[in-house]
Amino acid sequence: MAEVKKIAVIAGDGIGPEVVNEAIKVLKRVEELYGYRFEFEHGLFGGIAIDEKGTPLPDETLQMCRSADAVLLGAVGGPKWDNNPKELRPETGLLGIRKELGLFSNLRPAVVFDCLIEASTLKREVLEGTDLIVVRELTGGIYFGDKFRREGPGGEEAVDTSVYSVMEVERIVRQAFEIARKRRKKLASVDKANVLETSRLWRETVNRIAPEYPDVELEHILVDNCAMQLLRRPASFDVIVTENMFGDILSDEAAMLTGSIGMLASASLGEGSFGLYEPVHGSAPDIAGKGIANPLATILSAAMMLRYTFNYADAADSIEKAVQDVLNAGHRTADIAVDSSKAISTEQMGSLVAEHMRKV
Numbered sequence: 001m002a003e004v005k006k007i008a009v010i011a012g013d014g015i016g017p018e019v020v021n022e023a024i025k026v027l028k029r030v031e032e033l034y035g036y037r038f039e040f041e042h043g044l045f046g047g048i049a050i051d052e053k054g055t056p057l058p059d060e061t062l063q064m065c066r067s068a069d070a071v072l073l074g075a076v077g078g079p080k081w082d083n084n085p086k087e088l089r090p091e092t093g094l095l096g097i098r099k100e101l102g103l104f105s106n107l108r109p110a111v112v113f114d115c116l117i118e119a120s121t122l123k124r125e126v127l128e129g130t131d132l133i134v135v136r137e138l139t140g141g142i143y144f145g146d147k148f149r150r151e152g153p154g155g156e157e158a159v160d161t162s163v164y165s166v167m168e169v170e171r172i173v174r175q176a177f178e179i180a181r182k183r184r185k186k187l188a189s190v191d192k193a194n195v196l197e198t199s200r201l202w203r204e205t206v207n208r209i210a211p212e213y214p215d216v217e218l219e220h221i222l223v224d225n226c227a228m229q230l231l232r233r234p235a236s237f238d239v240i241v242t243e244n245m246f247g248d249i250l251s252d253e254a255a256m257l258t259g260s261i262g263m264l265a266s267a268s269l270g271e272g273s274f275g276l277y278e279p280v281h282g283s284a285p286d287i288a289g290k291g292i293a294n295p296l297a298t299i300l301s302a303a304m305m306l307r308y309t310f311n312y313a314d315a316a317d318s319i320e321k322a323v324q325d326v327l328n329a330g331h332r333t334a335d336i337a338v339d340s341s342k343a344i345s346t347e348q349m350g351s352l353v354a355e356h357m358r359k360v
């Protein structure tokens with residue numbers, strides 16, 4: 001019998017519980033097909049936790065996540081809590097959980113589904129075959145460096161600083177090489193080494209580690225050039241690794257290659273194999289409770305959990321393949337439907353993916 005893996009489920013607010021339910025449905029299908037075993041534990045998080053416990057991240061939820069092998073998160077937030085003070089806002093829980101769990105990298109895949117290409121703003125020839133992942137450093141760089149105002153000769157000045165240690169660069173670069181090994185074995189390291197000292201340290205560190213991964217093809221690319229190449233030759237990228245601010249911008253750019261927000265998965269990883277998996281989208285209060293949200297972003301996030309935390313590549317492949325097959329068969333939720341009168345529900349989409357899964 002396979003070892004039981006503990007998954008902490010924090011579904012949150014709005015469409016969070018609706019889409020998370022469908023991901024759990026698909027994970028249960030994985031148990032049936034492959035004999036893997038999961039134990040789901042549910043905790044309060046976000047707005048609902050504020051209402052019931054007076055804090056967006058209750059201690060018991062944090063403890064539950066810490067003792068789990070992975071976390072599945074829906075989404076948090078909504079107009080009800082928008083005017084709350086900072087400590088009683090759902091987003092404060094999001095920042096808190098990432099920090100408390102020591103998550104230092106964010107993975108954002110951008111996969112172009114052939115049958116949805118027409119929905120993109122770019123040409124089919126450019127997009128065809130695009131399947132890349134941006135690995136973004138999450139806890140260092142200019143977003144976290146000292147920032148202050150001062151009086152200069154020309155009046156008021158503002159200062160932001162960017163700091164990276166060798167340790168911080170090493171751990172994320174190693175993680176990116178490992179991810180590349182599980183994929184097409186190509187790594188693009190993005191920096192601005194022609195002008196930034198942090199980027200020079202970044203590049204030196206990448207070059208020092210690279211000989212440990214002779215099977216991975218390495219490319220260094222300047223961030224401005226990378227922004228252009230993502231629009232010119234997106235299909236040529238496999239894994240892109242970069243620092244915090246560059247990753248913030250490039251991951252959003254890469255996301256727009258693919259079309260709908262309802263399809264975008266993500267993962268945040270810490271030391272070892274622990275990870276938190278969540279859709280990129282928010283709680284979508286405008287459609288919450290209607291049963292029409294697209295669950296594929298969350299289902300694909302669950303597939304990432306199988307691949308990157310549990311090393312169940314076979315099961316991850318079967319989910320991703322089933323998603324392709326369901327889309328190719330013409331099934332669409334409202335957000336990706338051409339003819340909205342034919343759109344299917346959240347629940348139907350989840351069931352179709354589960355039904356299309358095959359042991360590969």
Ligand code: NAI
Nearest residue numbers: 075076077078261262281282283284285286287293294335
């Ligand atoms: P949003 O992602 O929730 O929604 C943006 C638009 O995309 C809406 O029209 C929504 O209906 C649509 N949409 C989003 N996910 C969808 C899905 N799975 N299927 C179909 N349509 C989908 O972003 P918005 O409106 O800016 O924020 C709403 C709330 O979510 C706010 O309270 C915000 O703070 C929170 N939020 C939470 C995040 C998280 O939990 N990680 C991330 C982003 C926003």
Ligand code: MG
Nearest residue numbers: 248249251252
């Ligand atoms: Mg952003």
